[in-house]
Amino acid sequence: MHCEHVKNWADEYLRGTLPDELEMELKDHLVDCPSCTRYITELEPLLRLMAGLEEEPLPEGFEDRLHKRLMAADRKKPAAAYKNKWIRWSAGLAAAFALAFSIYIVQPWTGFGSRNESSMPEAGDLARDSREYSISSMEPEGSQRNNTAAEEEPELKMSENSTDALDEYDALHKEFLEAKLPSAIYLYVPGNGRTGDMIIEIAEEYDMKVLNRDKNEIALQITDPDQIDNLLEKLAELGRVKTDDNASQDNTITIHVMEE
Amino acid sequence: MSGETQLLEQAKAGNLQAFEELISTYEKKIYNYCLRMTNSREDAEDLTQEVFVRVYKSIKTFKGSSQLATWIYRIAHNVCIDKYRKSKASVVSISQLKNQEDEREIELPSRSPSPEDHVIRSEQQKLLLQCINRLKPEYRSVIILRDIQHYSYEEISDILNVPLGTVKSHINRARAALREAVRQFL
Ligand SMILES: [Zn+2]
Numbered sequence: 001m002h003c004e005h006v007k008n009w010a011d012e013y014l015r016g017t018l019p020d021e022l023e024m025e026l027k028d029h030l031v032d033c034p035s036c037t038r039y040i041t042e043l044e045p046l047l048r049l050m051a052g053l054e055e056e057p058l059p060e061g062f063e064d065r066l067h068k069r070l071m072a073a074d075r076k077k078p079a080a081a082y083k084n085k086w087i088r089w090s091a092g093l094a095a096a097f098a099l100a101f102s103i104y105i106v107q108p109w110t111g112f113g114s115r116n117e118s119s120m121p122e123a124g125d126l127a128r129d130s131r132e133y134s135i136s137s138m139e140p141e142g143s144q145r146n147n148t149a150a151e152e153e154p155e156l157k158m159s160e161n162s163t164d165a166l167d168e169y170d171a172l173h174k175e176f177l178e179a180k181l182p183s184a185i186y187l188y189v190p191g192n193g194r195t196g197d198m199i200i201e202i203a204e205e206y207d208m209k210v211l212n213r214d215k216n217e218i219a220l221q222i223t224d225p226d227q228i229d230n231l232l233e234k235l236a237e238l239g240r241v242k243t244d245d246n247a248s249q250d251n252t253i254t255i256h257v258m259e260e
Numbered sequence: 261m262s263g264e265t266q267l268l269e270q271a272k273a274g275n276l277q278a279f280e281e282l283i284s285t286y287e288k289k290i291y292n293y294c295l296r297m298t299n300s301r302e303d304a305e306d307l308t309q310e311v312f313v314r315v316y317k318s319i320k321t322f323k324g325s326s327q328l329a330t331w332i333y334r335i336a337h338n339v340c341i342d343k344y345r346k347s348k349a350s351v352v353s354i355s356q357l358k359n360q361e362d363e364r365e366i367e368l369p370s371r372s373p374s375p376e377d378h379v380i381r382s383e384q385q386k387l388l389l390q391c392i393n394r395l396k397p398e399y400r401s402v403i404i405l406r407d408i409q410h411y412s413y414e415e416i417s418d419i420l421n422v423p424l425g426t427v428k429s430h431i432n433r434a435r436a437a438l439r440e441a442v443r444q445f446l
Binding site for chain 1: 295309312407428
């Protein structure tokens with residue numbers, strides 16, 4: 001066992017919840033390592049004090065007060081803030097390209113992330129496996145529109161008149177992004193001439209960190225979930241965009257550039 | 261279909277009573293998380309209520325790809341961070357924390373002989389909570405989740421949506437800062 005691991009297991013060791021095998025390994029390490037022994041000795045009183053903080057009961061009347069707030073929230077539920085998000089996004093794109101824009105959410109496949117070109121799915125494969133969300137399917141009922149109409153954004157102001165609506169919008173927006181931060185984006189372009197450079201430029205414009213760059217693969221670190229919108233919008237200017245359905249576990253996104 | 265799954269479906273369909281039953285399991289945990297994040301019962305109640313109102317408003321979008329508990333905790337974390345952003349003034353960084361310790365901003369407990377054990381202990385806990393409250397929020401949340409509420413590294417990584425390695429290094433740094441801070445009274 002390395003000293004780094006001792007740090008990670010120290011608390012369970014002190015609480016006595018470490019599996020026997022690991023406990024033996026850790027004890028063996030402590031025999032020969034004075035610095036880890038000191039670490040554990042110093043950590044013990046702190047952890048004991050923290051573990052001794054007892055859970056406090058809910059304040060009296062908590063549930064009644066919450067009930068009132070939930071009832072109030074029910075009464076002023078604003079219309080479809082969640083959907084407006086999509087209209088706004090699509091409308092921007094429609095205005096730019098007068099093209100219908102779709103996001104494909106594809107099933108995870110094995111071999112994802114490999115550098116090996118042959119393991120990459122073909123455009124056709126993705127389309128077959130995809131559930132497709134288009135502008136029209138995300139629109140509120142009764143507001144069938146074409147792309148020209150989308151440019152006018154007639155309903156976008158609706159929720160902005162109300163602070164509560166905005167609060168809800170923010171919460172939904174945040175949760176939505178957190179749930180949907182994809183781990184990979186597939187960008188289908190006609191030719192892969194300067195695409196890589198352009199992606200780097202976009203990344204720099206939005207303060208995303210470029211973690212790695214290969215010929216057809218660029219890994220970015222996203223620090224602000226809001227950047228995803230900007231990124232997808234900008235990428236859609238370069239080509240056809242698909243995202244995978246694997247939520248990114250570490251705020252990094254790999255963009256795969258595919259020629260079609 | 262388990263009880264929770266059924267309640268979840270009903271809550272998603274807009275049944276307030278089902279929603280309240282669904283969240284009753286989590287209220288105390290979330291309240292205590294907010295309490296340790298703020299070190300104030302009043303703020304903790306406000307934030308906890310805010311958390312469940314947000315959960316209620318967005319329950320329809322809950323996909324079930326993560327545990328309900330994880331999702332609620334994540335909202336709680338966001339609510340606490342938002343609150344911190346709105347009142348940034350009272351928080352200091354870890355390096356500042358150490359300097360402030362040198363300036364003895366924290367009142368030391370009296371060293372007078374033989375007060376009862378539990379008195380010392382509760383005094384120590386009060387000081388500890390002050391120290392935790394002065395950590396940056398990202399350190400505060402990992403230390404609360406790990407050392408007070410005893411979640412696994414994986415669960416914390418899910419809740420905070422940060423990589424496992426970051427969770428571990430934040431916990432180690434937070435403990436180092438706290439050890440430094442509590443050295444004087446432990
Ligand atoms: Zn060691």
